[in-house]
Amino acid sequence: MQSSRILVNDVLVEPAALKIKISGQWQAIEAKQLALLLLLIQHQGQCVSRDTIIEKLWPNTLVSDNSVSQLVAQLRKTLQDNKAAARFIKTVPREGYQLVASISEPPSIKEKLVAPRINRPIYWLLFGGGVGVVISIIVSYLSQPIKQTSPFKYDSRLTSAPGLEVYLRYSPEGRYLAFSHLDENQSQFDLAVYDSQSKIVHSLKSTSYSEEAPVWSPDGKWLAYYRFDPFKCEVRAIAVDHTIEMWRLGKEKKLFDCELGYGPRKLYWLTNNHIVFNTQKINKLIVESYEFDSQLNLVKSYEYPEVVGEILDVVPESTKLLLKSQASGEFDLVFQTLENPEKKSNVLSSFDAALAVWYQPDQIITAQDQLQIQNITRQTTLPISSNSSLIGDLDISRSRGSIAYSEGHAQVSVYRLDSLRNLVPISSATRIDVSPSVSSDGNYYAFVSKQTRQNLSSEVWVRNKLRANAELVYTLESIESARLLLFSPDNQYLALMTESNKLLVINLFAKSAVKIATEFNLLRNVFWARDSHSLFFTSSDENGNPLNWQYDLLDSGNKLLKTHQEWPPLKERNITFTQFSEDMKSYLLPRLTAYFDESQLTASFALYLPVLHEHGAYFVIRTGHELSLYEYDNTTGEVSLLKELGTYLYDINTPLALTTSKNGKQILFNRIDGIEMDIVLHQSTKERQ
Structure with missing residues (x-):
């Protein structure tokens, strides 16, 4: 009985199970990526044009060349291939793509035990029509409408007045939503909090300063924010450990000074009492943090020059950062931890997301022109909202399963x-x-x-x-x-x-x-x-x-x-x-x-x-x-x-x-x-x- 697996260089591919084995570890491969890989295998050593890829993988569908480029980039990352020194997929300028990897049938257990490994060409698969059949099945499957239900549904519109509401932040238990509000014809932000229990929006700060980008302490007892005026910038914290009606009168404490020339970059307050944020050095955007004691006195500041990219979200209890990085030359969503910043970041998705937050360990919610969930493992997306308005900010309460986002124009x-x-x-x-x-x-x-x-x-x-x-x-x-x-x-x-x-x-x-x-x-x-x-x-x-x-x-x-x-x-x-x-x-x-x-x-x-x-x-x-x-x-x-x-x-x-x-x-x-x-x-x- 012939094997249903294919060995591409040292990567074992099992098409029927939609999985591949790299460095001894099995992982899922997205169906479209697999279809492209099998098409390249079918034409090993030959240049497969972009038109052929579109015809085979997107039959009767109008797509652009960029869809092919993105798919090739995703497959390269799945195979851990290097575009500059290709081991699997080579770009043929102005023509298409060529599989330069060796292809063989994986040895059986018996062969491993009694004979040296021989890479046998799998002509039985290439010329027997096997790859073509598998590609047809995958493409046919992908072409069928998939009945997927979004895990979220529309609840309500929280605000509906001229102006701007952004810098959204849920409290740790999810009851409160803090945000910055800018009235029409106003040039300074005010601080407000929505109480989901009473359904009331409370004005927290309305001064001659601009108060922006709030963040909750992990215990929910403090709310930190930026305070701007034309001459200085400070990050301050206000006590919110009593009834919400009294928050605006709570004690305040200055935490640290910030750069006046920069707009507020979102703050992330970790369970170890570090506040993490991006800062701009002369030539790049890096990560910086401030450590505080239990009385919110500054203990020490840290810089992480190894962590390069814009912070989109942080898991407070694990120091796991979700970053938008351009280190590879293209925009990627990557994650990196502050506990081991020297470790190379892991690419989650080749996607230029303006906004993204963690939803589950293998899922992130992203926003560009619409809201959607990306499954990191399966490399699939599922829309949450089909609205194509401009989305300006996004946050999620994982404890309550609530999403808040700012939309408009x-x-x-x-x-x-x-x-x-x-x-x-x-x-x-x-x-x-x-x-x-x-x-x-x-x-x-x-x-x-x-x-x-x-x-x-x-x-x-x-x-x-x-x-x-x-x-x-x-x-x-x-x-x-x-x-x-x-x-x-x-x-x-x-x-x-x-x-x-x-x-x-x-x-x-x-x-x-x-x-x-x-x-x-x-x-x-x-x-x-x-x-x-x-x-x-x-x-x-x-x-x-x-x-x-x-x-x-x-x-x-x-x-x-x-x-x-x-x-x-x-x-x-x-x-x-x-x-x-x-x-x-x-x-x-x-x-x-x-x-x-x-x-x-x-x-x-x-x-x-x-x-x-x-x-x-x-x-x-x-x-x-x-x-x-x-x-x-x-x-x-x-x-x-x-x-x-x-x-x-x-x-x-x-x-x-x-x-x-x-x-x-x-x-x-x-x-x-x-x-x-x-x-x-x-x-x-x-x-x-």
């Missing part, structure tokens, strides 16, 4: 600063507009516009500065988002680089686009030739070595360059260049520290990266919630205030950018104009134990 618009220093809107106020760009001569503007409510595709718009309206020139695929827009020197073309590592050139007169790089690794260093006839960029080979390319618009083809193409000067580079933000900081920080504190500059640069022009630089400084635009003059070395830009109240996971023309006369930027969010509650459908 935001307006992000592009503005131009005119010669009289007035702000002139360039885009509509009904959408989220990002990636503003201005041509070198200042005659054309471009931006990317998206609508979150309908979850429509992003659109690229271009406007002549002498005309009142912008023109639509390109529509991105539904799941794509833009990273860079770059005008050619003659203004006839617009280069577009996406977050998924694709590069396109848009003909602005024909309003047509050509994809010039879709299968390259780690695209970077994108810039135009001065004659506008070529676009240069860099990728990496399978071993991580740089490859320099030239796309010729006349020949409509890519040419691999034998020598490194000289980069343009720093003032003409863009965010795709290697070490660009670090080079910008290295250039500006020594020139600006006489005017601003270095930590404030670093924090402000993380929000809006400065932009250089031939006479100096423009940069935005954040002080509390206030934003101000400044200019640095190369000739005099002086700094001058150009314009107060308004307030930045809350991070909605939307990139903000500042750009200018070569001579510095045209200045464009995007700004969050308004956020409306209410709190929505969901309750577990399961009985509490």
Whole structure:
């Protein structure tokens, strides 16, 4: 009887059971990943095109190339493969993917005992149609509607008034929900608490300060929060160990000072009386903690430079951190413990989640445009809410099985600063507009516009500065988002680089686009030739070595360059260049520290990266919630205030950018104009134990 198992290198695959064995340990493999692996096995040593993968794995379904890229990335992580030095799956640039692993039938117990191991080709499976049958069964199974019931159901809407409710935090036993509230036309947050027993919202703090991002002590007797004003930032704690009506009169204690230039980063209070949070160092986001005694006196502070990423959630009793990390070059959800920070983080999911919380040991709840549960083991997702509104914050009470999240909408618009220093809107106020760009001569503007409510595709718009309206020139695929827009020197073309590592050139007169790089690794260093006839960029080979390319618009083809193409000067580079933000900081920080504190500059640069022009630089400084635009003059070395830009109240996971023309006369930027969010509650459908 022939084996139903396949040995791929040293990984044992059992298709019928949807599991694989790596390093002696069995683990589940998601069905779609298995179908892809079997398809590659069927064509071992051959390049399988992306079109073939889509045809076989998503029959009669409209999907994008990005779905293939994500699936390949997930399978690589399951197999513990390294893209730069592939042992299993090799990327064939501009073609598809190739299985480079050896394939054999695993030896029987008898063979292990009496004979040396021989890797026998499994032609009985490859050419007997076995793999094709298994793939068909898996795809057929995946195509069938799966009746899954969400473990949560809609309970109620907690708030419904103009304004913003965010920074949600359940108390340890789940009765209370603390949050920060911002009334319409107000620029300072107030602190409030919802009592689920009485169904009443109590105002806890309403002062001239901005009180934000509350967190409960593990015993529920203290509530810590940030307190901002234009001159200082403190983390304070208020006693809440008596009746809720008296909380606003409870004793308070200052815990520590915080950086004024940064917005509040969520605090996490562990059972060992450590408060953990993210802090920004010069070049990266790290984890820091403060240890307190039983009287909330500061004992010691700690830094964890080995733990890199944004904290999304913490299990207080285990110091287990859920992080969003980009260490691999792509966004991943990973976990790492503070007890052993040197240990390499474990990747849970290849997913760029804006928000995520632990639900169960093998499940996390994530939020992007909708709420969903991700099963880490099975690599599956289940929607909780199909609402496609913007989700701004999320928390869960595991003890009560309750979910609270903030949903609503935001307006992000592009503005131009005119010669009289007035702000002139360039885009509509009904959408989220990002990636503003201005041509070198200042005659054309471009931006990317998206609508979150309908979850429509992003659109690229271009406007002549002498005309009142912008023109639509390109529509991105539904799941794509833009990273860079770059005008050619003659203004006839617009280069577009996406977050998924694709590069396109848009003909602005024909309003047509050509994809010039879709299968390259780690695209970077994108810039135009001065004659506008070529676009240069860099990728990496399978071993991580740089490859320099030239796309010729006349020949409509890519040419691999034998020598490194000289980069343009720093003032003409863009965010795709290697070490660009670090080079910008290295250039500006020594020139600006006489005017601003270095930590404030670093924090402000993380929000809006400065932009250089031939006479100096423009940069935005954040002080509390206030934003101000400044200019640095190369000739005099002086700094001058150009314009107060308004307030930045809350991070909605939307990139903000500042750009200018070569001579510095045209200045464009995007700004969050308004956020409306209410709190929505969901309750577990399961009985509490």
